[in-house]
Amino acid sequence: MRAAVVGRPISHSLSPLIHSAWLAAAGIAGDYRALTPEDGQAFDAFIYGLRREGLTGINVTLPFKPAALALADRSSARAAKAGAANLLVFAEDGIVADNTDGAGLLAALEGAGWGALSGPVVVLGAGGAARGALVALIEAGVTEVRVVNRSAERAEVLAELDAGARAFAWPNVAEALRGAAAVINATSLGMTGQPRLELDLSPLPGDAVVMDMVYQPLETELLAAARARGLTAADGLTMLIGQAIPSFEVLFGRPPPEIDVRDLCLAALAARR
Numbered sequence: 134m135r136a137a138v139v140g141r142p143i144s145h146s147l148s149p150l151i152h153s154a155w156l157a158a159a160g161i162a163g164d165y166r167a168l169t170p171e172d173g174q175a176f177d178a179f180i181y182g183l184r185r186e187g188l189t190g191i192n193v194t195l196p197f198k199p200a201a202l203a204l205a206d207r208s209s210a211r212a213a214k215a216g217a218a219n220l221l222v223f224a225e226d227g228i229v230a231d232n233t234d235g236a237g238l239l240a241a242l243e244g245a246g247w248g249a250l251s252g253p254v255v256v257l258g259a260g261g262a263a264r265g266a267l268v269a270l271i272e273a274g275v276t277e278v279r280v281v282n283r284s285a286e287r288a289e290v291l292a293e294l295d296a297g298a299r300a301f302a303w304p305n306v307a308e309a310l311r312g313a314a315a316v317i318n319a320t321s322l323g324m325t326g327q328p329r330l331e332l333d334l335s336p337l338p339g340d341a342v343v344m345d346m347v348y349q350p351l352e353t354e355l356l357a358a359a360r361a362r363g364l365t366a367a368d369g370l371t372m373l374i375g376q377a378i379p380s381f382e383v384l385f386g387r388p389p390p391e392i393d394v395r396d397l398c399l400a401a402l403a404a405r406r
């Protein structure tokens with residue numbers, strides 16, 4: 134059984150490490166590797182080639198998630214609503230798209246003690262990850278999602294997806310944080326090599342959860358500031374592993390074994406520093 138993760142760039146991906154560890158622990162004679170289309174090769178042609186080679190399916194990461202959804206013959210409702218797929222399954226009667234990023238996000242939040250009925254959730258960002266987060270939160274039962282983005286018009290477009298979503302311009306972030314049960318950084322701010330995320334967490338209630346999708350570095354300034362204020366912090370690695378669990382189940386036909394892949398990922402991230 135063979136599967137892969139496809140993106141560009143792809144060498145940084147931790148998915149091969151996670152899936153290979155699960156395959157070995159489960160005793161499955163399988164293979165999961167990181168692949169990228171050759172320069173000039175169309176994404177669709179590359180994917181059809183992998184299907185012909187007999188892979189069971191693939192995970193998809195930046196920048197191909199919208200293209201993956203577009204090429205699929207059919208898709209789950211959550212992938213269609215998110216406008217992006219991170220999982221393509223090569224079924225006999227066609228390519229099926231799904232999006233497990235939202236499941237990973239919810240697993241990370243729930244692991245931090247958050248519940249969908251806790252109150253409004255703030256999503257920082259309006260790109261693909263923010264859109265997936267909004268869809269997952271609404272599906273989970275959150276009644277108010279506050280979308281805050283640098284480009285206010287992108288926040289407004291995203292908020293139009295659901296009646297429970299409201300858009301805020303970045304200068305009004307304090308207003309969005311007031312009374313929120315959780316805040317999720319779905320921007321690239323705070324990632325190694327990107328600008329800092331400057332956010333005053335003081336308007337948040339004392340029992341709020343602060344989640345950062347960024348996992349390089351793992352302990353972002355945002356998470357450190359949250360812990361310093363006594364808030365609960367959830368990191369992006371928990372989300373990454375959370376999205377890999379349902380992917381493995383579909384790609385290899387059984388749930389992953391219960392081994393601690395987080396330590397493996399932490400060691401790999403530390404080796405990159």
Ligand code: NDP
Nearest residue numbers: 258259260261262263283284287319320321346369372373
């Ligand atoms: P996109 O490129 O689609 O969106 C980027 C977002 O960041 C936009 O909202 C953009 O705002 C904002 N942004 C970028 N630069 C700045 C800046 N200088 N100032 C203010 N805002 C800025 O990326 P994705 O949505 O795909 O990914 C976002 C993050 O989520 C990445 O860090 C990614 O690694 C992470 N991620 C983590 C996952 C995990 O499993 N942990 C899964 C998926 C994503 P604007 O609209 O104004 O340009």
